[in-house]
């Protein structure tokens with residue numbers, strides 16, 4: 001370890017720093033001690049978020065940023081304290097009236113996601129970690145409400161450290177003893193991992209200055225962190241279109257129309273369970289064999305995936321884990337069969353849930369109230385602006401209004417989308433079940449570190465994935481899923 005000796009500090013000071021690094025909650029790093037000291041000085045001087053950010057910035061420039069500022073977040077969550085804060089009647093909370101109703105999956109991600117989680121929410125662990133960070137902040141400030149922007153800043157600051165720590169760990173899920181589990185998937189790129197991306201690599205060496213390379217690397221990492229914060233915590237959508245992000249969609253956070261956020265009861269319940277992977281990271285353990293605990297997985301199945309907005313996801317989980325597929329012990333589920341199941345269930349689900357109704361004359365007055373001006377008064381397909389009293393078709397769930405002639409085109413496009421995205425959607429559903437230990441993957445193909453841009457539209461050859469139901473998968477089906485209709 002040793003203290004960076006760029007400054008000529010008195011020996012007594014450096015001894016103190018080394019002592020604190022070894023004996024305090026500083027992960028054995030002198031830089032963490034120094035960053036904490038600087039931050040404390042700023043807090044004494046200013047108490048404001050601004051001064052804290054400034055302190056972080058300076059600490060970062062001095063090379064102390066990594067791990068230092070975020071040290072507070074690497075401790076076990078005091079759920080008792082969190083609970084007490086939420087019981088405290090004196091604490092201010094969001095007013096029910098101002099809470100923004102979360103948009104449906106179909107409204108956020110399009111018809112192809114009706115009842116499904118978004119593909120990029122392919123891991124649940126990042127959601128848990130974001131909630132952990134927010135809860136630590138609530139405990140620190142003793143304030144139940146956080147501004148979304150502040151929360152985003154904090155997560156942005158802390159998440160690279162979590163990612164690095166996962167990078168250092170060796171994960172082999174109990175259910176998949178041979179395969180290494182890449183715990184970093186879902187998390188943003190770090191300076192280390194981004195170096196291996198083709199679009200970064202090509203700027204290395206010949207013909208490109210070091211500065212260009214470094215700048216590009218920084219940009220890639222920053223972009224990846226932004227994408228992470230947008231997708232897992234959440235972001236405000238343009239105009240008056242509300243919010244999106246896994247924490248809101250899964251029901252763990254709520255937000256008001258001033259972008260103030262608060263943990264929901266469901267979110268607090270999720271935080272009550274200790275996730276083995278998070279605990280391992282906090283304790284700097286070298287190995288891990290479970291992401292979520294069995295009780296936590298049951299909670300996710302009973303309370304989270306069973307929410308109406310994930311209707312198709314839940315049907316798929318039931319089909320995948322259902323006894324119908326697992327008659328003999330040697331049975332496996334191929335990605336192809338999984339896609340066949342998705343095709344059937346998705347077509348059925350969309351048919352049952354997506355209706356278009358002609359808006360009759362008697363409804364015109366209703367329509368006109370919110371649909372005669374601006375974006376709502378346009379056909380989302382062809383941008384045609386509706387005139388008052390013009391006949392149109394309304395998609396009943398979303399309330400979107402289309403020209404009569406556009407409905408067919410939309411259905412054709414939807415069919416194309418369902419086909420094109422089927423493999424990725426099926427894989428995404430399976431990945432979440434593997435993460436929860438309900439399925440195990442049977443092949444030994446290494447998953448590459450996913451990259452949002454590279455993954456987005458890639459039409460790679462099909463990896464030969466086969467899945468097997470785990471013992472936990474069977475139990476969860478028999479004890480929970482089979483009992484819910």
Ligand SMILES: [Zn+2]
Pocket residue numbers: 379380381382383384402403405406
């Ligand atoms: Zn149209």
